[in-house]
Amino acid sequence: MAITVKVLNRPVEExxxxxxxxxxxxxxxxxxxxxxxxxxxxxxxxxxLSKRWRGTHRMLTTEDGKAKxxxxxxxxxxxxxxxxxxxxxxxxxxxxxxxVFEIDEFRCIFCGYCQEVCPEEAIHLGRxxxxxxxxxxxxxxxxxxxTAQTHPVCELWDPADPAGE
Amino acid sequence: xxxxxxxxxxxxxxxAIKVLVFFGVYLVTVALLTLAERKVSAWIQDRHGPNRAGLxxxxxxxADGLKNFMKEEVSPAAGNHIIFTLAPAISFCTAMVSWAxxxxxxxxxxxxxxxxxxxxxxxxxxxxxxxxxxxxxYGITLAGWSSNNKYSLLGGLxxxxxxxxxxxxMGLSIIPVLLLTGxxxxxxxxxxxxxxxxxxxxxxxxxxxxxxxxFAETNRLPFDLPEAESELVAGYHTEYSSMKFSMFFIAEFxxxxxxxxxxxxxxxxxxxxxxxxxxxxxxxxxxxxxLTLLSFVFKAGFFLFxxxxxxxxxxxxxxxxxxxxxxxxxxxxxxxxxxxxxxxMLALQSAGIGRGVVQTGVLFGINVAVLVAVFVFFDRxxxxxxxxxxxxxxxxxxxxxxxxxxxxxxARAHAEQGKED
Numbered sequence: 001m002a003i004t005v006k007v008l009n010r011p012v013e014e015x016x017x018x019x020x021x022x023x024x025x026x027x028x029x030x031x032x033x034x035x036x037x038x039x040x041x042x043x044x045x046x047x048x049l050s051k052r053w054r055g056t057h058r059m060l061t062t063e064d065g066k067a068k069x070x071x072x073x074x075x076x077x078x079x080x081x082x083x084x085x086x087x088x089x090x091x092x093x094x095x096x097x098x099x100v101f102e103i104d105e106f107r108c109i110f111c112g113y114c115q116e117v118c119p120e121e122a123i124h125l126g127r128x129x130x131x132x133x134x135x136x137x138x139x140x141x142x143x144x145x146x147t148a149q150t151h152p153v154c155e156l157w158d159p160a161d162p163a164g165e
Numbered sequence: 166x167x168x169x170x171x172x173x174x175x176x177x178x179x180x181a182i183k184v185l186v187f188f189g190v191y192l193v194t195v196a197l198l199t200l201a202e203r204k205v206s207a208w209i210q211d212r213h214g215p216n217r218a219g220l221x222x223x224x225x226x227x228a229d230g231l232k233n234f235m236k237e238e239v240s241p242a243a244g245n246h247i248i249f250t251l252a253p254a255i256s257f258c259t260a261m262v263s264w265a266x267x268x269x270x271x272x273x274x275x276x277x278x279x280x281x282x283x284x285x286x287x288x289x290x291x292x293x294x295x296x297x298x299x300x301x302x303y304g305i306t307l308a309g310w311s312s313n314n315k316y317s318l319l320g321g322l323x324x325x326x327x328x329x330x331x332x333x334x335m336g337l338s339i340i341p342v343l344l345l346t347g348x349x350x351x352x353x354x355x356x357x358x359x360x361x362x363x364x365x366x367x368x369x370x371x372x373x374x375x376x377x378x379x380f381a382e383t384n385r386l387p388f389d390l391p392e393a394e395s396e397l398v399a400g401y402h403t404e405y406s407s408m409k410f411s412m413f414f415i416a417e418f419x420x421x422x423x424x425x426x427x428x429x430x431x432x433x434x435x436x437x438x439x440x441x442x443x444x445x446x447x448x449x450x451x452x453x454x455x456l457t458l459l460s461f462v463f464k465a466g467f468f469l470f471x472x473x474x475x476x477x478x479x480x481x482x483x484x485x486x487x488x489x490x491x492x493x494x495x496x497x498x499x500x501x502x503x504x505x506x507x508x509x510m511l512a513l514q515s516a517g518i519g520r521g522v523v524q525t526g527v528l529f530g531i532n533v534a535v536l537v538a539v540f541v542f543f544d545r546x547x548x549x550x551x552x553x554x555x556x557x558x559x560x561x562x563x564x565x566x567x568x569x570x571x572x573x574x575x576a577r578a579h580a581e582q583g584k585e586d
Contacts, residue, residue: 018540021479028478032208039213 051155054110055128057103058153059146060121067147068122071096075114075123083107084114101143106136116156124153169278179280187284191264191422196226198418198469205473230411238407241313248311253405253412256304260419263297266290267426268351270436270458272449279449282436282458283351290350291343294427295336298382301420302328305384305391305401308413312404320400324391327381327487331388334495335378341371341506342431355435359442361520363434368506369532370539372432374499379428381491383420385472387479390487425468429461436461498539505531 040047049055059067071088083106089099114123128151133139169176200215200222207214215222240249265284272279287293302325309321342364343349346357358364365372381388392400402413429435436457443453482490509531513524 024478025474028209028474031211032205032474034211036211037208037213038211041213 049127049129051127052157053127053129054112054125054154055151056105056126056131056149057108057114057141057146058124058126058128058149058151059101059143060124060153061147065147067098067101067143068120069098069101069118069143070120070122071098071101072119074117074119078113078117080111080113081107081109098143101146103141103146105131105139105141112154112156115154126151126153128152167278169275169280172277175275175277179275179277180284183280183282183284187264187269188261191261191419192415194422195415195418196230198422199229199414200225201469202418202473202476205470206477209474209477233408233411236407238409239404241404244313244404245311248307249404250409252304252308252311253409253416254304255307256301256416257412257419259297259301259304260416260423263294263423264419264426266293266351267423267430268355268435269426269461270455271453273454274449274451281352282454286350286352288350290352290354291339291431292349294423295332295339298335298420299328299332301382301416304413304416308405309391309401312401314404316397316399317401317403320391320393320397320403323393323397323484324384324401327384327388327390327491330488330491331378331381331495334374334491334499335382337496337499337503338371338374338378339431340499340503341368344503344506344510351430351435354431355437357520358434359437362522362525363437363439364432366532367525367528368432369529370502370535371499371506372428373536374495374502375431376428377490377495379424380472380475381487383424383472384417385421386476387482388487389481390484393481395481421469421472422465425465425472426461428468429464433464435464494543502535505535 059069061067071086073086073088076082076084076086083104085100085102085104086098087100088096090096110125112125115125123146126149128149131139169179203225204214204222215225218224218228240246266287268281268283268286270282273282274280305324305328306321309317309319309324312318342354345361345364345367346354348354348357354364361367384391390400391397392402394400397403402410405413438457438460506528509528510524513519513527518524518527
């Protein structure tokens with residue numbers, strides 16, 4: 001059984017190879033000499049990120065340089081990927097703080113729930129994507145690393161302004 | 166001044182130097198062509214192309230070469246190892262050898278005599294190129310066969326069919342040039358064009374058929390069926406890796422370079438500088454050599470660019486379109502053109518008109534008429550074959566009736582056999 005190929009039944013007078021080739025050559029030549037190129041020359045130029053871009057995390061700090069985190073345990077609870085490890089501690093005044101706070105960025109799915117759930121607005125996702133490391137261990141960010149990050153943070157989606165304008 | 170061939174020692178030394186210099190330049194040009202190809206493709210696609218290695222990407226071919234040397238070389242366990250190794254070498258060498266007969270510039274004066282600026286000014290000139298070009302098919306076919314891979318074999322078979330088909334129209338499209346020149350040496354063809362007008366005007370139709378055949382001979386798009394990435398993985402070089410693959414790649418670009426040089430020599434007057442006879446007459450001088458060399462580089466460079474331009478414009482032909490273009494269009498056209506040119510030349514000669522403006526004018530007029538006929542009349546769905554091998558309603562009915570008859574005959578035969586058993 002032969003395979004039926006669907007073809008356009010154009011009138012023979014309209015079918016052309018030479019004219020089509022010439023117009024194609026003209027078209028490619030226009031692009032060839034067009035100085036506008038679409039490539040972003042990456043390391044030198046970068047494209048602007050969305051305000052709601054969800055990249056690797058950042059822990060905000062108080063004025064005296066300590067992490068804002070109070071070790072409430074909401075973020076490891078809400079985390080769907082189970083990538084946050086939190087051991088809370090308490091000092092003599094009863095102030096809670098994280099003894100251990102680690103995020104495994106390889107397990108993280110960058111949903112942003114931790115940022116949404118945080119009562120202290122401590123943990124944030126960052127507007128950042130240059131995360132190369134030489135080892136897998138490098139992707140487990142501890143508290144020191146999280147507070148040391150300086151890149152801008154993700155803005156939460158505002159239901160009153162869904163388009164973010 | 167005397168030709169250097171009269172002094173055997175000087176001739177040997179000059180030839181050795183020429184071989185080294187010309188092939189050195191050839192290989193460097195081929196390397197740069199790989200970069201040029203990527204740059205042109207990028208620009209046509211609104212990209213920048215490789216621009217990281219060296220100034221504007223100039224060192225990219227070096228990086229590519231290093232990468233290819235470092236890569237692991239794999240050869241198929243069930244393949245024929247000897248031929249598998251030999252095939253890229255065949256491709257590579259045949260691609261390079263035909264470079265030897267192209268004259269690049271006006272003769273170069275030295276204290277020991279005048280040196281031709283071509284490696285060998287062979288008396289058989291163009292015939293040598295045809296012979297070597299037809300050897301190139303062995304490299305590709307053997308590569309496809311020895312890989313023991315179905316796709317490679319298909320690529321190899323396609324290439325042999327394609328190259329043999331287009332060799333014929335290539336050879337035939339060159340006969341008008343030989344008729345006009347009365348000489349097969351490349352040097353003679355160049356000198357004749359300098360006096361009697363470039364062959365692109367005298368023989369535009371032959372130029373066209375030669376160019377199309379040259380595209381097919383070098384396996385470049387739109388005739389890259391042996392490679393056909395989307396159908397045959399990479400065709401004949403699917404199984405090749407490392408430097409062996411690279412040699413096929415170099416061979417492709419080397420063929421392109423040679424074909425461009427041939428087109429420039431046969432049809433664009435070779436190293437001739439237009440609108441002046443200063444470069445063809447009088448004593449040879451270094452300035453003449455340099456300027457004519459530039460003229461040749463410019464002409465060949467245009468064809469190289471044209472190769473790339475075409476490649477990034479046209480889609481690949483289907484196999485039957487390729488065959489029908491070769492056998493049903495180019496072959497009759499170039500055959501008919503030989504007869505036409507021969508009779509026109511006979512008529513002009515009996516009228517006492519030799520090489521010159523009148524002859525060029527008459528031939529050019531005839532060319533324009535033929536080209537108009539071809540591109541206006543034939544370019545209505547007849548030039549490149551139909552988009553499919555469609556049958557008309559009548560043909561279809563005929564084929565079906567025939568098939569049905571054959572089926573019933575077969576069924577009867579089976580039934581009779583069953584009775585006998």
